[in-house]
Amino acid sequence: MDTNQYIPYQVRIADIIDEAPLVRTYKLEFTDPSANFTFKAGQFAEYGVFGEGESTFCIASSPTREGYIECTFRSSGRVTKALSNCEINDIIGLRGPFGKPFPIEEWYGKDIVFITGGIGLPPLRCVIWNVLDQREKFGKVSIYYGARTVADLVYKEELENWKNRPDVDLFLTVDPGGETKDWKDNVGFVPTIIEQNLPSSKNAIAIVAGPPILIKMSMPILAKCGFANDKIFTTLENRMKCGVGKCGHCTVGKTYVCKDGPVFTYEEVLQMPQEY
């Protein structure tokens, strides 16, 4: 036995970006230059504040951007509150990468449709940049993203960037009542916006992440567009502690979200008991 999966790396907070109310992005650099940390899009990590504990979220930066990783989280529980009180240059713990990534290589040559809402964008942002950094390998790229209000949209600068790129179709929306006076994009729930545009399922992959209600409401529309269940991917987020298939918290039936997922096709999700 040479590996102890419970000993964390130490990472330094190199930059902090306030994305939205209670939502922050940390840019993290490894204090040990020999750490040799590599990961794939869709994998997650355990981020720890010593004395408070660990919290689970995806790695939000793309593996194509080397030398650092980024995570985006909402302050909601004990650990994420402690994490959001950290400052630049603080050292936090990091364990990972864990879990099964998105099979991006299998998507070469295909159209990619991203569908997400609110704090569901960070797990997909990793994939989006992974795809855009090798843009020539993919067909049409469209992104459907919405939030409750304009303030709740995360990665605002990147959304501008995607909007201005001729090789990306960005459909941005806020829930009715969440718009500001100078809001020029859509108003309406994400599934409504998908239905208005009906993305083609021909030679295409759909990736859906976000609040359960968004996933639930989007699936019938994707079916209407002709997406087969094994062409729709999602990432599940159950409570986790260990990240390596032992602590039992994330299980859905016989499936451990941490090691068998978190990336699943919708077909796989339909085989599971609804315990996620």
Added chain:
Amino acid sequence: MELKLISSSDIAVFVDGLLKAGKVVVAPVLKQSGKVFFKPVQSFAEVATDYIQTAFSAKEVVFPKVEELFTYQHNEEGGLDIKDHLDRIPETVVWGLRPCDAAGFDYLNKFFLQENPDAYFKARYDKTTLVTMSCNKCDASCFCTSVDSHPGDTKGSDILLTAMDDKFYVEVMTEKGNILINSNSALFTSTDTLSKEAFLAKPLTHFSMDEIKDKIQNAYASVEWKQASMGCFSCGACAFACPTCTCFDIQDEGTQDHGKRVRCWDACGLSQFTKHSSGHNPRNTQTERRRQRLMHKFKYSVENLGVVSCVGCGRCIRVCPSHLNIFENIQSVTK
């Protein structure tokens, strides 16, 4: 497999010899409450010999209730010194566990080491020798014969002792067992195979495992889960007493500058176990949580590791304040 005999009067000499050689001996000890618990002993005189089953299993030896994962201490370079202390784990002999508990170790071994091996479990397991004692009596909660085991089962044991009048029949199953016997080989004599049958308890067989394995495939939707979970207080006692329950929580104890990270037993029956910080709870009712516990033991374990993760020790039945009964429940949901 080596077969030996040892006279009953030499047992104390053997155990005290292990202690003298510096081993930690964890054995059943009778507490004032009248219950028997596994505890490290200083002499064989402390060891209980007349008991059906200990209140808790011996799994604590390889999977402690609270286990330090590492300590951390702020250092001068502005980082932290993080250290595990796996090198401090002593050579340990578990004495007098029952065959069901040893079968539990067999399961734990598969669970912790088959995939993503767990460094802490491995370090402890490698230093542990299991000396099991066949059962000569049982009670109404015992059901090992329903789950592919029996009161003289050697599964998981390094050594199995069976009391036969004034002597013990010694089945040495592993190299670890051999090493222990060889530490005082003068106490043992070789023997041919003896029949243990007359010296073993006769627990009731409550159900056929083959039938359960088959019928549990469709048990998820059974309406009986509600009845099977009624009265459950969500106290988690069943999981803590269980020799095969492995769920744990990870917590920090200390400040940002120094302290330790520990893992401690958790239970899928506790209401917070799956609760997200958003408030969403994937298994929101006690019925769903009770179902998870039993489906894991009888279905999911079989699918993931090829074995049922219930050894029929009956502790969850004895300990339950609400008298929930696993062998009644598993039969009702697979009717």
